[in-house]
Amino acid sequence: MRQILWFRRDLRISDSALLHYAREDVLPLFIFDKNILDLLPRNDKRVSFIYQSVLSLKKQLQGLGLDLALFYGDPVEVLGSFVGEFDEVLCSCDFDAYAIKRDKEVEEFFPIRRFYDSFLIHPQEALKSDGTAYKVFTAFYKNLKPLWQSDSIEEYKISDTIKLSPYDYSFVPTLEDIGFEQQKLSDFLSESVDSLIAEFLPKLEKYQESRDYFALDGTSKLSTHLRFGLISPKQIFNQVKSYKNSEFFIRELFWREFYNSILYHFPYSQFENFNKKNILWNQNQEAFRAWCEGNTGVPIIDAGMQHLNATGEMHNRLRMVVASFLTKNLFLPWQWGAQYFALKLLDYETSSNVGSWQWGASTGADSVPYFRIFNPYTQSAKFDKEGIFIKSVLTELADVEPKLLHKENAEAIVNIKHSRAEAISKFKRV
Ligand SMILES: Cc1cc2nc3c(=O)[nH]c(=O)nc-3n(C[C@H](O)[C@H](O)[C@H](O)COP(=O)(O)OP(=O)(O)OC[C@H]3O[C@@H](n4cnc5c(N)ncnc54)[C@H](O)[C@@H]3O)c2cc1C
Incomplete structure (x- = not known):
């Protein structure tokens, strides 16, 4: 059996379904996908992260006596050039609209042959007894109790029959290329996942x-790291499970599963209100620009957005x-905010992003009720009382008394x- 191992959002060698199901005569490859990359600005931070992660994967594979062939092009053409030379392609599942078409x-x-190793469960395996999908997190989570109560989840082991297919593996494009x-x-x-986990474990209890x-x-x-598969959710689960007070953290990992399930079962929710309510959002471009640039005059909002723009985090x-500020105070469509996050967030994941935006906009699955609206000043007073974060970003406010940062x-x-009040009355009407 001659197999192409197509690495995509699973840039790791441990708990790798591809390396587990590889038999003999394999061509591991990664394609810098022109169709995606050509749409991004030259200074996209994610590409720097992916690039460094792909080179690291190549090194790790070499350590196993394997290698990684690199390509820059259209995946359909790249893979098409191997027809007749290989029998099948192995890859990790990808459910976004472009990936499905490709x-x-x-x-x-x-x-x-697709493997489901970027999430803990396949959305088809987490259904209600009537066969329909969960729409509420708590019920979804409760149903998966046997999984999150288990001590560990079995990880994939590397097959011991893999043999590298002869190929010229020397091509390594530069980022500029x-x-x-x-x-x-x-x-x-730039830290390894092992060191990130080692740093986090002592904080887990709190x-x-x-x-x-x-x-x-x-x-x-x-x-x-999770988004691009440098670590799998199973590996995170297994590393934290035995620690004191790990339940709350594990629950967050299951929010990721929940949103993935929502997008899988309700693909329309990527673009439309999950609850199908017709909300007449404002269309004020100027206010939107002020939000994007972090120029709203509300310190916590401006610090958050300017930090995002500078770091991708x-x-x-x-x-x-x-x-909440964008959708409730400016009353602008959540889709605008979600699209902006899609351009900027290093960890951008369609399912978590869209699910969280709809939660915040009170249009989503298990969404926050429309009358629960974050007051940004109360939030900053509570979570950044001394203004440490705000001042670290908005350096021009360094000398401002902290309590003034939390005053309208x-x-x-x-x-x-x-x-x-206006948002509540508009929501009430629908
Ligand atoms: C409007 C909005 C948009 C978001 N967009 C994304 C996104 O595009 N990609 C993304 O990975 N997360 C997204 N999140 C969820 C969350 O903010 C991030 O996962 C978290 O901040 C990542 O930091 P961490 O790894 O230190 O999280 P930790 O608190 O250490 O949590 C551990 C892991 O659990 C998962 N997780 C935690 N909280 C959530 C959550 N609320 N929903 C889903 N998964 C969660 C993440 O995989 C995270 O890495 C979004 C949240 C909001 C409110």
């Missing part, structure tokens, strides 16, 4: 209390606060109390 085209000339400039990434993004304080470093920061609590002022583009 894989269908490849399947016209190559059988594809594929149209991008090297971007500066935060140091933790995770539930500290995770919302965005000036503290209380979360795992694993989302980008944003703490979960800040994501919730800026999402005339410079803000919107009045929180009035806009809140």
